[in-house]
Amino acid sequence: MLTSTEQIQQTISPQPKVFSLEDFLNHPLENMEWVDGEIIEKTGMTLRHSLIQARLSYYWRNHMLSSGQGGEVYTEALCRTNKQGRRPDVSYLTPELLTQYANATFLPQSFPLIAEIASPDDSAEELFAKAKEYLESGCQEVWLIYPQTLWIIIITQDKHLLLTVGETVSSQVLSGFSLIIDELLA
Numbered sequence: 001m002l003t004s005t006e007q008i009q010q011t012i013s014p015q016p017k018v019f020s021l022e023d024f025l026n027h028p029l030e031n032m033e034w035v036d037g038e039i040i041e042k043t044g045m046t047l048r049h050s051l052i053q054a055r056l057s058y059y060w061r062n063h064m065l066s067s068g069q070g071g072e073v074y075t076e077a078l079c080r081t082n083k084q085g086r087r088p089d090v091s092y093l094t095p096e097l098l099t100q101y102a103n104a105t106f107l108p109q110s111f112p113l114i115a116e117i118a119s120p121d122d123s124a125e126e127l128f129a130k131a132k133e134y135l136e137s138g139c140q141e142v143w144l145i146y147p148q149t150l151w152i153i154i155i156t157q158d159k160h161l162l163l164t165v166g167e168t169v170s171s172q173v174l175s176g177f178s179l180i181i182d183e184l185l186a
Contacts, residue, residue: 024085025106028078034085042076042087044119048147049089052117055184056090056145060113063177070095078106081137086130090115092174109138113173117145131155141173150185 024034033040045053053075061073071094076087091111093101101107114134116127131142135157144153152169154161163169163181170178 021080021083021085025078025080028085028105031076031087033087036084044121046119049117049119052145052147052184053089056115056117056143059179059184060090060092060174060177063174064092067176069175070098072098074111077111079110079137080106080108081110081133084133086110086134088114088134089117094173110134112138112140113143113171114139114141115143115145118147120148141171143169145185147185150181152181152185 019034019039021034024032024039029039031042033042057073057075063069064071064073071092074091074093075089077091078085078087079091080086085106088111092113093107094112097107097112111134116130118124118127127144131144134142135155140156142155144155146152150165152163154163154169156172165182165185166180168178168180169184
């Protein structure tokens with residue numbers, strides 16, 4: 001039996017509804033991720049973050065189409081990692097996976113190529129942990145983009161590469177893709 005104080009507390013601040021990862025993936029909420037059992041809103045996007053996201057999506061998609069490689073490029077599309085429900089800033093899905101999952105609500109693994117753009121409230125430690133999580137869940141290549149320092153860090157299972165303005169970034173997953181970093185971060 002609840003005391004009157006406990007009843008008042010429940011009335012004032014009801015317990016949040018608990019969602020399982022499966023519930024969240026089957027009924028996703030816009031701009032939300034499922035992280036460590038909690039539904040977290042993606043926040044902190046600045047105009048610069050959004051601009052870089054749009055540019056990278058454009059460059060990846062343009063190359064995908066012009067090269068005839070096929071597949072699809074997404075922004076904020078939901079995927080399942082081994083333990084979370086994530087929405088990478090930009091992602092590329094190969095033609096094989098696109099054929100298999102084109103009509104799915106979410107991708108049941110990480111996208112093969114993912115880019116995360118650091119927002120002012122993101123810590124480097126969090127982004128590196130997220131990259132590791134993606135790689136452990138089927139991703140082949142993660143780009144961590146730092147707009148303030150003008151760095152792009154490419155992480156795969158067997159290499160880590162730090163690039164900056166004046167250098168050219170390329171992708172193992174998006175065959176033949178290359179871009180002068182200035183075009184993305186300038």
